[in-house]
Amino acid sequence: MSREIRRTMPLLSMSIVMQLTELSARQIRYYEEHHLIEPHRTEGNRRMFSLNDVDTLLEVKDYLEQGMNMAKIKKLFAKKLDPVATEEPDLSDTELRRIMREEMRQAQRMQKSSIRRGDLSRFY
């Protein structure tokens, strides 16, 4: 079983993801609506989340707590997945540098709170 499969395996139900991320069901569904995650569905249409999804949700949460909005977060994520194709002509250089700064600050805060990316990564 490859690491990739392990990370993307839909193992987790809504309730535990809520606990792990300290997000409400409403929030999680809203982020899905914006395609930040795309959880698997059971035959009965229930969401099943992967460890990757939890990771992403924790990132989204962090960004939102920094005052970033969905639109920017989406762009940030697009950039991650394909940094070339996303040469945003509508993002000024100063804007970009601001985002980078925020990412840095975010990376620092990673040391502190209860459940964080660093910990979860040890699951897979």
Place this chain on the structure above:
Amino acid sequence: MSREIRRTMPLLSMSIVMQLTELSARQIRYYEEHHLIEPHRTEGNRRMFSLNDVDTLLEVKDYLEQGMNMAKIKKLFAKKLDPVATEEPDLSDTELRRIMREEMRQAQRMQKSSIRRGDLSRFY
């Protein structure tokens, strides 16, 4: 978050544990009845399994497929947890050697089938 906590964290619902182990709900509950696992319960009384639990279930499955019965499996597990306190006077030496042999064979088969202890251990 320690490795121990990660392994014992109740993350998994009945349905995924069924998939991961290829056991029926009936079987899983039966093994719990015999105290081979003791899954956590949610407020609403639903079972939540840890990765340790899945590990144990896969072991139980293996032993049963080898023709061992619950009673012997229980003893085997007791021995694991406390090898001293379980000096079984009612287990003959030949019996013991047979069990050991089975454990060895079981350990070999670990290389083969679809989802196995070796793989799962990489989750935590």
Place this chain on the structure above:
DNA sequence: TAAAGATGTAAGGTTTCCTAACATCGTTTT
């Protein structure tokens, strides 16, 4: 052949999750 062991199945009830809609409340935009 009866008892015991392991599992299947069915019934009835509860919990968890689903979508859809509307409410709220702070922040932009006009």
Place this chain on the structure above:
DNA sequence: AAAACGATGTTAGGAAACCTTACATCTTTA
């Protein structure tokens, strides 16, 4: 300032997943 927007809360009605209990079945053991 009023309207629009963005993010989240809340509620309602319904469906899926899970629970326990009890009985059925089939195999192995006594």
